[in-house]
Amino acid sequence: ACQHRLWPEIDKVVQQQVAMARMGIGECGSGWQLFAEDGEMKMYRREEELDGMVVDPLKAVHVVKGITGHEVCHYFFTPQYRYDWETTLEQMNVLETISDDTLMFMQTHKRIWPASQRDVVFWSHIRKLPNEKDRDGPDIWTVVNNSTEHPDYPANNGKCVRIFLKVCLMCQTRVDPPKDGTPLSRENVSCKITYCSVVNPGGWAPASVLRAVYKREYPKFLKRFTAYIINQTKNKPIMF
Numbered sequence: 001a002c003q004h005r006l007w008p009e010i011d012k013v014v015q016q017q018v019a020m021a022r023m024g025i026g027e028c029g030s031g032w033q034l035f036a037e038d039g040e041m042k043m044y045r046r047e048e049e050l051d052g053m054v055v056d057p058l059k060a061v062h063v064v065k066g067i068t069g070h071e072v073c074h075y076f077f078t079p080q081y082r083y084d085w086e087t088t089l090e091q092m093n094v095l096e097t098i099s100d101d102t103l104m105f106m107q108t109h110k111r112i113w114p115a116s117q118r119d120v121v122f123w124s125h126i127r128k129l130p131n132e133k134d135r136d137g138p139d140i141w142t143v144v145n146n147s148t149e150h151p152d153y154p155a156n157n158g159k160c161v162r163i164f165l166k167v168c169l170m171c172q173t174r175v176d177p178p179k180d181g182t183p184l185s186r187e188n189v190s191c192k193i194t195y196c197s198v199v200n201p202g203g204w205a206p207a208s209v210l211r212a213v214y215k216r217e218y219p220k221f222l223k224r225f226t227a228y229i230i231n232q233t234k235n236k237p238i239m240f
């Protein structure tokens, strides 16, 4: 991945996004409002508009028992599982395999009435980061999805409006070893998930409609995605 033309951008965006994801809601600047809560899952957004378009940054935090950060990032990054958990996906193509940790995607998603259908082209990079707080603790895993251009798929040349997104999924695994020295099992692991996203809808869409969609779709996505991983991993060895 080091020699690819996108590498400098990927490295810069990943460092930026991870720094943002690591900041707590308090430090992240004011204006975050909690808009959804379900058990351990908390969803925050900031209301921001750009040229009259809603570009609300979103930050979701969740703690899930029985899975690890590597597993969460693996199922988020790997294309073959995406149709299982991404309910609004209509079409997904891998445009380029830049390296084993970096892919380029083209996706079209189901239309949100009354706006026109959206598509997106983005690079996706998975990376393990050292756990700065606890040297011998489990590593942090992250996937960053960032809109990019591709010569064969120019924006807005067909039925879809091209959206622009920047997404960071950052996961911190926690291990609580069993007291009685029995081997580690899934009861002893949990994962703190931080999902940050900024989506520019790319063309006009009513603010009220977009905010209603986000309010409904984001909690649904994170609950369905984490339930999917629990189900996929329950009888498999733990991936650290």
Ligand SMILES: Cc1cccc(-c2n[nH]cc2-c2ccc(F)c(-c3ccc(S(=O)(=O)CCO)cc3)c2)n1
Pocket (backbone or CB within 6 Å): 086, 088, 107, 109, 110, 111, 112, 118, 119, 120, 145, 163, 165, 167, 197, 213, 214, 217, 218, 221
């Ligand atoms: C989870 C969610 C939030 C907000 C809106 C929607 C949604 N509802 N109907 C259509 C969409 C839609 C339209 C365009 C998109 F690019 C994505 C989109 C969302 C997430 C990601 S990702 O990078 O987080 C995961 C990879 O698919 C990529 C594209 C989703 N879904």
